[in-house]
Amino acid sequence: MLKKVLFWVLAFVITISAAIYQRKTGPTYELKTQFAYEGQNYKMGFPRSHEIGNPCILDFEIPQQHITGELMYRKYPTNDPWTKVELIREGDHLSGELPVQGPAGKLEYYLLLQNNKIQLPIDGPVVIRFKGAVPPFILIPHIFFMFFAMLISTLAALMALGKLPRQKLYGQITFVLLLIGGLTLGPIVQKYAFGDLWTGIPFGWDLTDNKTLIAVLFWLLAFVGNLKKERRGLTVLAAVALLAIFSIPHSMFGSELNPETGEIISAMITPLFF
DSSP states (O other): OHHHHHHHHHHHHHHHHHHHHHHHHSTTSOEEEEEEETTEEEEEEEOOEEETTSOEEEEEEOOOTTOOEEEEEEEETOOOOOEEEEOEEETTEEEEEEOOOOTTOEEEEEEEETTTTEEESTTOOEEEEEEOOOOHHHHHHHHHHHHHHHHHHHHHHHHHHTTOTTHHHHHHHHHHHHHHIIIIIHHHHHHHHHSOSOOSTTTOOOHHHHHHHHHHHHHHHHHHHTSSSOOHHHHHHHHHHHHHHTTSOTTTTOEEEOTTTOOEEEGGGGGGGO
16 A cells, blocks of 8 residues: 555656656747846746737836846747837836737847847747637646556556556556547647647647657657557556657747748748758
């Protein structure tokens, strides 16, 4: 009994750690940076994802009233000239506005402060992607099923390694959770956000769709392989594959609007359009 409880706790810790890592390293997570000026340190956050429907308001807390700046932006990926917008001061805050793009449309932007003395972020422009709103009754179940698929998958692997019963059952549950959360709700989320149900193989190279497909195929192998005889090795293999696949930063090489053609493509092949 103690071993089972330990496995549950360990599976939860591993799953949470992977989810946090995936979230924080993904290209849609807010980019945080800081800079020093005149003896003061400033912390700033640059959004990299925004829902269509409303302009994206960039707001930065910079209390020193004499500091001014400009927002520079252009469509991504293009060589268009940069559009310049003066930052507006309201009290301790400087703010600017990015125009809304279509689903999967992207802009790159940066700030120039104090007559071009300071460029932020220091490492170069930020790329922000716009997406459609996904209804909570679709998005929440998707997140729920995918999280628990990872959790039960990890638990199944630990059970298999510990030669405890129910590894087969937990593997079957994982496969069903992936079918619901990944192959059913996942495309619906994609449709609301970017207008297409599926942009992975064979229609494109969207990494999120493709890694979902690969994870399902690994667990299909484990599911079928464990039907007549327990094959713990297949369970472990599928669980490790799932954990590795979903530790890849979320939304990398995701859907991207080609500014020239108006088509939504995979970001993996955008260098072709430079």
